[in-house]
């Protein structure tokens with residue numbers, strides 16, 4: 326993590342001239358964010374008042390489809406704003422949170438306080454209101470401001486989201502807290518489009534064009550594989566696939582897995598490798614989201630996925646899914662949670678778009694409804710592979 330004089334958790338270390346496969350990691354922010362100059366300026370101008378006497382705070386939201394570059398745009402821009410603040414001796418903090426990792430206002434506020442003030446402050450069991458008071462007093466004392474980034478904000482309930490709005494609005498002309506929210510548009514519309522009127526700017530991103538996609542892929546590939554031999558045409562085919570899906574994550578993941586495959590099999594990266602691994606790349610299984618899932622959510626997912634690898638099972642039921650979840654817990658030496666917790670895990674996986682739950686009325690004799698659970702476009706075998714990797718990681722910690 327870069328330690329600026331102004332504290333922030335905005336990025337993994339990113340230095341001029343970075344090279345190597347780690348530059349393809351999901352939390353790596355490149356030094357150059359191509360083709361987003363207008364969007365960077367649009368975001369930055371909302372924070373101009375931080376550098377004048379007015380100290381106005383703001384709320385903005387960045388909307389855009391999967392892999393349009395929302396997260397990288399915001400982290401990149403906030404990093405730049407923090408650098409300017411540092412040069413001008415303004416105490417500005419930046420704090421980035423993926424709301425899937427911390428799914429309530431109090432969990433996020435606790436993390437912010439721990440980052441800013443240190444673990445000497447006890448945050449466990451303290452209400453959001455009290456946490457807000459602690460944060461506010463700290464900012465006043467330090468004559469500081471904070472830009473709080475809430476990514477995948479749809480993971481919060483409306484009530485939790487409101488806590489942040491109140492936090493920002495209260496004492497508006499002296500407010501020291503600005504918010505940048507990030508969401509995919511559909512999710513935002515479901516959650517809180519009613520809150521749009523309280524937002525200062527709504528910035529909608531559009532997917533990269535074909536030529537922009539190619540330039541970005543070439544730039545990221547050259548940085549990751551500098552000095553390595555790459556068959557000509559590789560970047561064209563990766564860019565083509567990424568453009569078709571309108572998801573830059575698809576392209577970056579293809580490069581990552583192609584690099585891994587090539588070094589494991591001791592060959593150079595070729596178009597043939599790209600074609601071969603294409604079917605293994607599922608950008609919807611986002612690394613940062615898998616990392617944020619709790620152990621029992623992962624065990625639920627692996628249980629459902631295992632059930633669906635059985636021949637003839639396109640979907641499963643809650644009862645069956647629960648049975649497979651229990652088997653998974655046994656295998657990993659964990660005690661299974663009750664059925665109502667299991668239903669909660671299913672809901673999270675559904676909200677993340679990994680599984681589908683369709684509720685239909687049962688036959689006339691058995692009254693009630695039945696939920697049918699299926700996997701969303703991702704082969705169960707791939708899910709099992711990735712979730713296993715994540716569970717092993719948790720076990721080794």
Ligand SMILES: Nc1ncnc2c1ncn2[C@@H]1O[C@H](COP(=O)(O)OP(=O)(O)OP(=O)(O)O)[C@@H](O)[C@H]1O
Pocket residue numbers: 349350351353354355357358359360361389390391392393394395396397398509541545573574577611
């Ligand atoms: N302009 C760009 N220049 C270089 N790399 C980029 C650019 N835009 C996006 N990327 C890369 O593409 C990948 C996807 O971008 P990002 O994670 O920001 O998308 P997102 O909109 O947040 O997606 P999601 O909705 O799935 O979270 C990242 O690895 C990011 O570094």
Ligand SMILES: [Mg+2]
Pocket residue numbers: 395396397476
């Ligand atoms: Mg994102």
